[in-house]
Amino acid sequence: MITDVTERGGAECVRGEFCEQRVEGSERFVVGSEVWLTGFEPFGEHEVNISQQVAEALDGFSDVIGLGESPGPYRAETRESTLVLHTTILSVDEEGSNAIASRLESENGDVAEKSGLPEAVVHLGLAENAEWIRIEECAVNRLDFRIADNSGRQVSDAQIHQIAPARLHTTSPHNLILAECAGDDRIRRSDDAGEFVCNETYFRTLHAVETKGLKDNFSRALPVLFVHLPPTSAIPLDEQVELVRRIIALSVQRPSMEVVGGLLRNDENHLLAARRSPEEYMGGYWEFPGGKVEPGESKAEALEREYFEEFGWRVKPLRICEEYSHTWPEMAVQLTFFLCEADGELPPAVMTSHDECRWLQESELMGIEWLPPDVEFVERIQEKGVANL
Template sequence: MKARIWLTGFEPFGEHVENPSKILVERILGTRQTNEIKEIPPYGLESESVELSYSGCILTVDEAGSGESLNHLSDVDAVIHVGLNEKAQKIRLEMCAINELNFRIADNSGRETKEGFIDENGLPLLHTTAHRPSISHAFSNNEFVEISEDCGRFVCNETYYRTLNFIEKSGLQSRGRALPALFVHIPPFESIPEDQQLELFSELCARIVQKPIVQVVGGVLINSSQQILACRRASDQVMSGHWEFPGGKVEANETPIDALKRELNEELGLVVEVGNMIETVVHDYGSMIVKISFFTCQIDGQKLTPIVHDECRWVTASESNSLNWLPADIEFVQRLAQKGFEEL
């Protein structure tokens, strides 16, 4: 797998003679590196070998620098801004940017904004466009990395907000998803040595460009009338109103069959016998790739108790074609209907 990253650091600011973000980024800019990484269940990888090429620049610590990257993002697969947090002891992966300016010191142009906005018409908060669950999970057990919800109110936050705001307003995408963008605050090298930070940063880059692969299981329940069970996603769920097969994500250290038994108990209050696997479907949702294994299930006349869905319905083959199924399920349902549910 090959990918291109736009990477930035910052010039020294305030009383700092050097800026570790500038030193770290300058070691990588203009290089092409192959990174070998391992998947960390429950998320899979598109590739364990990633060839990354880095372009970018060192930003001035002022308003001009905060928007410098915006004209360079159309031909890259991810953007990562790196800045110094002088008080940090760990590498901080910033999950959001705030539409606020509130400087405790002047930037390098002499600007010292208090209680201002980055964009008067912008949203108050913007989240990273990287796939947060898989990135957070990959580094959750790393003692040198922490997840942060506060990027500050200085030029680091301003830079991050301008980038995320530009991606949202321009609809900028990479491989069918919003261009992944993340801000990384690094500590002084006295806290974590430069080479160690570089190693962790390289792993982050290799992960952020990938679409995580999520292993999912679905239960095809059929009754004595040759109807299958369809469940509609509730209003508080992603893609609400769509119909699906009951089931869910396979957790780490869990077999697909054990996962399906757990999910059907959690979602419908059922204790099931899982039968044969019917088919495995792979669907690209843009932000992630879902790999769904469908199994037949027997429930022996148990009463359904829907817990997460707002409706469950037994449907015939002809009725199934009229439902608004999740995109990943559509063609699978059509194939089942063509064969006839009695063949399950």
């Protein structure tokens, strides 16, 4: 038996738009990301299931979640998420494991007609021996039950899908969730969702997203996450409700990364360009060297480190030339470019991420194939003049 806790008699959500709901006792409306949240009924010798308790406590939530101070250069794109949560309690059996996958795959079902697809799916389950909340990174195509499920089914050494990968990874921004929760020992990474109905549910939902090519509003794969919860003896119920609410708020976010680049200029007003090695992401494109800002670093410090790691060179960042952002479905990148000069004489380059570097005259800047996000920036440099940076 599957119980849809929310009665959707209010506003409807249409795929491609946000969900609008009236906040009870208020005249204001909340426009936010619809998330399908699931928990499980009790099973085995358990009289209650923490996943059901948390899911029911969050059912119908419609409001803004503040994410607090940024944890560092790898963070959520915005510091608030607006959520509309709809809870379903799943039976601990094959029907329950397939409920959300079937709903996602439906083209003409009631849910698909009425509210379309969500912006994320978050499954909750009980990890009876856990002491912390586990962010499950993957599901395996395997069933091996230690006990029977609630229908009496006890499967041993079997596959969930005959034609499917052995393992499916979460489509949620799990690294972002863990980065935003760094320092909180109550939330930890896990790569073992077990081989019971929790894992079965996770695998079926991920498989539906993959086979149907389902996307969210960022055009990335629809985020699906499984979160295993410990008993209330490890973390009290009210704390778990708040922690899960935060995890859900992060699941609809896009990661944002701070990246620095250095325009290294020599005495002849030439700029250094470097070509990414073939094995690197977007290999073969040219760029101004740089990289990610690490936690605890200033942007200038990050650039100095990147130049030394990639070339063995010491450089001095002089000033910021330009700042802009670029977005992909999976990530937003905040770019800061510095004008730099060599800190002393440059030795022969020892390149670790590039296979060629060149000193370019101003007239040569557009003669190479730059990373697509950098092309307009390079055009602006050429218009302004290297000497005027």
